[in-house]
Amino acid sequence: MDDLERFLDLVRRELGSDDARFELGGREPSGDDRVWASVPHSQAQGGAQGWRAVAVFDAAQTEEALAEHAAKLDGLVHSFVGIVDRLAHSGPRGRVSVASQEVDDALGVLAERAKALRAVVIDEDSPVLWGSSEVPRGPEDVEEAMWIGELAESAAQYSGPAGEDGLDLVALIDLDKAARREALAAVEPRKLRERLLRKLPVVRELGGQRDAEAWRTHFLTCRAIAAVRRAPERHEEVQDGLGWLARDFGGIYHVILVYDGLFSEIGAAGVMQRALPAIENLVLSLPPIDPTPKGARVLQFRPRG
Known part of the structure; x- marks a missing residue:
């Protein structure tokens, strides 16, 4: 998880957010205190489809600031293609059948x-x-x-x-x-x-x-x-x-x-x-289910320091 943790540290520093995490599935985040970006899906690597990076701020942001933060987060996600493979191996194996x-x-x-x-x-x-x-x-x-x-x-x-x-x-x-x-x-x-x-x-x-x-x-x-x-x-x-x-x-x-x-x-x-x-x-009759939530999955790391 070191690479993922370093990426989230980078998101917090670059955007000045209070928190950053990865989410899988569930509803798309909403609110004037957060922005998110989809992690690009890689067919060749088995994929990290459905994952997104989310940055959360400790106060409401203006529309202009949210747009700026979202663009910056999207750029970071697409710049670090290695997180695709990492997340593909971090996803829950239990399937919704x-x-x-x-x-x-x-x-x-x-x-x-x-x-x-x-x-x-x-x-x-x-x-x-x-x-x-x-x-x-x-x-x-x-x-x-x-x-x-x-x-x-x-x-x-x-x-x-x-x-x-x-x-x-x-x-x-x-x-x-x-x-x-x-x-x-x-x-x-x-x-x-x-x-x-x-x-x-x-x-x-x-x-x-x-x-x-x-x-x-x-x-x-x-x-x-x-x-x-x-x-x-x-x-x-x-x-x-x-x-x-x-x-x-x-x-x-x-x-x-x-x-x-x-x-x-x-x-x-x-x-x-x-x-x-x-x-x-x-x-x-259910297939074996890994002990992971059925809805959104969150991978969250404590800020360093």
């Missing part, structure tokens, strides 16, 4: 029939998210969902000095750095406040395509995933603002239905029981 789409589609039907917000399939050990009813599907794997779920759980359990219950992550996620710091200024303990300030920008970067309702469902789903991973022998939970029901198959897999509170456990369990054999067959 017809079978995996069928799992997602089946989970979408299950969620609709069970009147759930989301349906997902995880296992007990790997970071692979085997299926999700989210459309479009986000890039997070199970390990990312777990720490996001733990963060969301801490926010939900927060009790403020004035008696307020919970922190609204959906409202906090879209705030800029200064506004978020101001909104969290009174949050104690300090460790929670600093954790939120540090982690929320990362969460936002992962799921930039989500609107407020999608964020709400995502945070509930991550909390449910974290709960099942902590105690895979549990099959349901209902608490204020979150409910989930899980059923296992194949010894290690779990299908999880996610709700925003109370739900009909008998009704959901019946729908789940009828859908489970088909979902099991689809998941067990």
